[in-house]
Amino acid sequence: MELITMNNPKAKSNSGISLDEAYDLFDKFNQTKNLADCSIKTYYDNYSSYFCEFLDYLRNVDDEKERKDITRLAQINSEVIQDYTLFMKQKKSIRDITINTRLRHIRAFFYYCMEENMLLPFKIHLMRIQKTAKDTYTDTEIDMLLKKPDLSTVNFITYRNWVITVFFYETGVRLSTLSNVLIKDLLFNRDKIFIRVQKNKKISYIDMSIDLKNILTEYLTYRKRRARPLFVLQSEWRAVKAWRGTGGHKKL
Numbered sequence: 001m002e003l004i005t006m007n008n009p010k011a012k013s014n015s016g017i018s019l020d021e022a023y024d025l026f027d028k029f030n031q032t033k034n035l036a037d038c039s040i041k042t043y044y045d046n047y048s049s050y051f052c053e054f055l056d057y058l059r060n061v062d063d064e065k066e067r068k069d070i071t072r073l074a075q076i077n078s079e080v081i082q083d084y085t086l087f088m089k090q091k092k093s094i095r096d097i098t099i100n101t102r103l104r105h106i107r108a109f110f111y112y113c114m115e116e117n118m119l120l121p122f123k124i125h126l127m128r129i130q131k132t133a134k135d136t137y138t139d140t141e142i143d144m145l146l147k148k149p150d151l152s153t154v155n156f157i158t159y160r161n162w163v164i165t166v167f168f169y170e171t172g173v174r175l176s177t178l179s180n181v182l183i184k185d186l187l188f189n190r191d192k193i194f195i196r197v198q199k200n201k202k203i204s205y206i207d208m209s210i211d212l213k214n215i216l217t218e219y220l221t222y223r224k225r226r227a228r229p230l231f232v233l234q235s236e237w238r239a240v241k242a243w244r245g246t247g248g249h250k251k252l
Contacts, residue, residue: 017118019055022073026112034201050102051109057084073113078122081106085127100126145169156222163219164231170212174198181230183223186216 027044058070058080070080085103088094094102103126113119137145146169149162167178173195180197187194191213192205208216216230223230 017073018071019058019073019076020071022113022118023051023109025116025118026109029112050105053102054084054106057087073119076110076119078124081110081124089127096127096129100129103127142169159222160219160231163215166212166215167231170209171206173206178231179229183220183228183230186220186230188213188217 070076081103085099088099088102089096103124107124110119110124114121145165149158151159164178167173171178171193177195177197181193181195185194185196186208187205188208191208191210193208195204195206198204
């Protein structure tokens with residue numbers, strides 16, 4: 001990374017740029033990267049929450065620090081970030097893991113500014129956190145999730161949701177990937193599934209296990225619109241997310 005000094009013409013030209021103006025450039029940069037829709041939405045959500053909270057802090061810092069009403073990008077340095085970290089921890093009693101989440105979001109913005117020669121380089125350090133093991137399913141819970149429902153007593157939606165559960169379990173794909181799998185992407189003769197949408201923008205093929213193959217084969221006998229997506233349309237993501245957030249499925 002190029003070290004910027006005040007003799008650097010780029011540093012001079014950007015020395016008076018506001019934080020809001022710099023974030024607009026960051027937003028435009030992210031859109032030109034052709035990021036996934038969910039990534040773009042994340043940036044917008046962050047601006048309305050984490051970044052705006054950071055701006056509110058900067059405009060109302062303690063007078064003793066003589067940094068009240070910080071609005072210009074050039075005013076940001078490692079001490080400002082360190083003070084903000086302590087403010088979140090000591091004044092707001094925010095959990096360490098949440099503090100790191102907020103720091104990661106604003107760090108992405110400031111590192112962009114550094115790469116674009118709009119801000120003098122400095123490191124933004126995260127808090128050290130004691131890692132704990134994630135709560136995982138027991139074998140009994142997994143068996144319950146994967147147990148096939150009685151098709152004579154449940155409706156199609158319940159049956160479809162069970163097939164989705166098995167698909168997630170067998171493939172480990174993201175929700176955005178699953179929602180874009182078409183019926184024609186099931187290559188039964190090759191025991192493969194064509195993956196057309198991924199966060200990294202790459203297409204690929206994943207293996208179709210014998211168990212999943214048999215389940216999908218039966219599922220297609222009930223699926224009426226064979227030219228449609230295998231499970232759901234993107235417009236139905238919210239409903240699927242809500243289903244995943246209920247009962248035992250919330251860990252999937």
